Amino acid sequence: MQKNINTDTKDLFVGIDLGGTFVKIGCFSEKMEMLSKISIPTDNDRPKATMNSVVNALGSLLSQAGLRMEDIKAAGIGCPGVLDTKKGMIITSPNLPVYKGFSISRYVSEKINAPCILENDANVAGWGEYVLGAAEDVDDMVLLTLGTGIGGAVITDGKLIHGAGNSASELGHIIIYPEGRECGCTQRGCAETYASASATAKRANEMLAEGAASSLQDIFIERGDVSCKEVYEHASQGDRFAYEITELTAKVIGLLCVNIFSYSNPDKIVFSGGMIAAGQALLDRISFYFNKFIRKDIDVKIEFCFANLREDSGIIGSAALARDTFCLV
Amino acid sequence: MQKNINTDTKDLFVGIDLGGTFVKIGCFSEKMEMLSKISIPTDNDRPKATMNSVVNALGSLLSQAGLRMEDIKAAGIGCPGVLDTKKGMIITSPNLPVYKGFSISRYVSEKINAPCILENDANVAGWGEYVLGAAEDVDDMVLLTLGTGIGGAVITDGKLIHGAGNSASELGHIIIYPEGRECGCTQRGCAETYASASATAKRANEMLAEGAASSLQDIFIERGDVSCKEVYEHASQGDRFAYEITELTAKVIGLLCVNIFSYSNPDKIVFSGGMIAAGQALLDRISFYFNKFIRKDIDVKIEFCFANLREDSGIIGSAALARDTFCLV
Known part of the structure; x- marks a missing residue:
């Protein structure tokens, strides 16, 4: 798939979004116009083979678009998990256990003959929103x-x-309720154990299993569980139980945002991920709880909004990070 | 007072610790050897008069030590309160209300003919510990x-x-217990409303007033309140009530440190302020609670220690910050 091809472009930047199922590869101009992109399957057992395929796919992508490998100035790779970004190495990645210890950015750098940076997927998405997005x-x-x-x-x-x-x-592991629900990380009361999309669905399912009165019971009885999306749908349709589940989600995110304000005092908090499909109502309730719990003794300026790069944020963010790390003065 | 005078020193750096009662002024070599220091009273009603006195005192200090104003390369001013560090201006400072809106760093800079930086007192102390301390x-x-x-x-x-x-x-305002004790900032459940020195004493006094059984009751009955220092002393002498008060302090600081780890993942957390007089027992109990509550799914490396610059941290930190802001490449 190719769009906006501009063969005048000299300097190229590559963004690679390494997931457990697919690798997305995008090629961008210096101004981050997308020149072409492609998606190939991830070989979970063979890191080098996967990265060889990435480099081959990139070669085809460029030649089809009349562009040259030699014009690649830098590449960025986004990947979930704990990384050693200085060494460009994966420490642990839940969906890519075999990639542990692989010096992925050096490997790609040698193949494309340009510098390459490895960065955590959330950081990559954050960088994309920061330089080109919300x-x-x-x-x-x-x-x-x-x-x-x-x-x-x-x-x-x-x-x-x-x-x-x-x-x-690791903002999902900020503790909101000490001695609260147990989190996958082993801590208790982490924000993510109440307010992630999965945790929101899980809290609903636990209470539906105990017989909570809700329009969600039909789905729950038929299928054995409900999704976060369904909880938000039923909440918006007036189901009291579903609404209360979503209220706790918003309250916990609001409290998390209060702590974010006190820690690093950002101008903006940008939300991304599947749950933002819940739309403006989610943002409004997060703002409500933030305003309820935030200090009133100082002038608090902050904005909440949704990410706007969406499905391409991984490749755009990693390409922009590569450009800004290696090629900006 | 003068020590370690080294008249070979060419480049001088000035640190100014502006408090509500006294201004401390220190003069340092590029290597941050203290060449001389002095303390003068703060005139709370006349910001310019205070800063004129600071500059005069600095002049005398230097000439007594055989040093010259012309050799001052940069100055730093540390001050409590909310500051506009870009403009070098105090926004609000609880003990210096009249200083609001005063472009303090520009004023000093013009008097000494060298660049000057204004910074929050905690940041100044942090910078001192970072470059020269713990x-x-x-x-x-x-x-x-x-x-x-x-x-x-x-x-x-x-x-x-x-x-x-x-x-x-503003780490004292990280919320540990939502809907908990009311804080001076108007939030509920902030770390500082449980675990500052004042809050530790306050919690003890509240329960002593309700008749808590404790060796602290004699002091409480005689004087109407006990200090944080006395709570720690009685805890170390085996008083159960005092021990439990200090345990909640350590637990809240431990939980705060868990959140600090998840947010900015420091190598070290350095503690300063009056309460560190409680010594190793305080550090041990903070570590205990940190280890109890921190996630076990990843490798957690962190060190807890006390600040070591102590009473001169304000002048050392601000002089070092001035050097590192204006004179380091």
Whole structure:
């Protein structure tokens, strides 16, 4: 698939979004116009074979578009999991266990003869929103990804924070209720164990199993569980039980945003991930709880909004990060 | 008072610690050797008169030490309150209300004919510990000041974070118990409303007033209140009530440190402020609760320690910040 081909473009930037099922590859101009993109399957057992396929696919993509490998100035790779970004290496990635210890950015860099950076998927998406998306007008922002878990990216004074062990910005594991629900990380009361899309569905399913009165019971009885999407749909249709489930989600995210304000004081908090399909109502209730719980003794300025790069955020963000890391003065 | 005078020193850096009662002024070599220091009273009603006195005192200090004003390369001013660090201006400072809107760093800069930076007192102390104190061996650190309130400084990848409105690092206002005790900031359940020195004493006094059985009752009955220091003393002497008060302090600080780990993943958390007089027992109990509540699914490396610059941290930190802002490549 190709769009906006501009063969005048000299400097090319590559974004690679390495997922457990597919690798998305995008090629961009210096201004981050998408020149072409493609998706190939991930070989979960053979990291080098996967990256060889990525490089081959990239070669075909470029030649079809009349572009040249030699014009690639830098590449970025986004990947879920714990990474050693300095070494460009995956430490642990839940869906890619065999990739552990693979110096992925060096491998790709040697193949394409250009510098390559590896970065956590949430940081990549955050960088994309920061330079080209919903937060392009501010210097300090936080991205919260509301999906299976809650991920985060923190950009302060124009820099992504990483922390000593590359474990910064784990905002889903900020504890909201000490001694509360047990989280997959082993802590208790983490934001993500209440307010991720999965946790929202899980809380609903637990109470539906106990016989909670709700229009969701029909689905629950038939299929054995309900999805986060269905909970939000029934809430918007006036189901009281579903509404209360979504209220706790918004309350926990609102409290998390209060703590984000006190910690890094961003201009904007940008939400992404599957749960943003719930739309404006979600944003309104998060704002409501933020305003309820935030301090009133100082002037608090903050904006909440949705991400706007959506499904291409992984490739756009990683290409932009590569450009801004290696090619900006 | 003068020590370590070295008249070979050419480049001088000035640190100014502007408090509500006194202004401390220190003069340092490029290597941050203290050449001389002095303390003068703050005139709370006349900002310009105070800063004129600071400049005069500095002049005398230098000439007594055989040093010259012309050799001052930069100055730093540390001050409590909400500041506009870009403009070098105090927005609100509880003990210096009349200083609001005063372009303090420009005023001093013009008088000494050298660049001058204004910074929040916790950030100044954090920077001092980072470059010369307890955290000089790491890149990522957090300072927690345990005094009347709980203040913070966050340094990540060698940079102090400020946030969009200069309200970052307000770590005492991270909410530990939503809907818990009311804080001076109007939020509920902030860390500082349980675990600052003042809050620790306040919790003890509330329960002593209700007749709690404790060896502290004698003091309480005689004087009407007990201090945080006395609570820690009686806890160490085996008083069960005092011990339980200090345990909640350690637990809340431990939970705060868990959230700090998830947010900015520092190598070290450095504690300063009056409460560190409680010594190793405090640090041990904070570590205990941190280890109890922190996630076990990833490798967690972090160190807890006390600040070591102590009473001169304000002048050392602001002089070092001035040097590192204006004179380092």
